[in-house]
Amino acid sequence: MQNSDGQNSKGEFNILETNIELLVARLHECRKENDVLRSELSSLQNILRNYKLPGTVGSTAVDAAGTPIGALDYAEKVQVKQKLVLILQKIEMELRNNQTL
Numbered sequence: 665m666q667n668s669d670g671q672n673s674k675g676e677f678n679i680l681e682t683n684i685e686l687l688v689a690r691l692h693e694c695r696k697e698n699d700v701l702r703s704e705l706s707s708l709q710n711i712l713r714n715y716k717l718p719g720t721v722g723s724t725a726v727d728a729a730g731t732p733i734g735a736l737d738y739a740e741k742v743q744v745k746q747k748l749v750l751i752l753q754k755i756e757m758e759l760r761n762n763q764t765l
Contacts, residue, residue: 701759702759705752705755705756705759708752708755709752712745712748712749712752715748
């Protein structure tokens with residue numbers, strides 16, 4: 665691997681050192697991006713936790729039968745919340761898949 669003057673080894677070490685520096689810089693950028701994505705995911709999760717479905721709180725308009733306008737029954741509320749949870753899970757899976765690349 666090394667010739668009589670050692671130039672070959674020095675060249676290989678320089679290339680290796682340069683590649684390591686590039687990988688470390690890329691890893692640092694990926695970590696920054698990962699932090700941003702985690703923050704966005706956390707924000708979306710907080711929005712979901714705090715989301716008030718129509719007809720749950722603060723609805724004052726009612727129809728002739730006294731039912732709040734736009735109110736959802738319990739099954740519909742659960743269904744909407746499940747769909748929102750699935751959306752968040754898909755986003756999280758996408759983030760994890762992109763993180764491994």
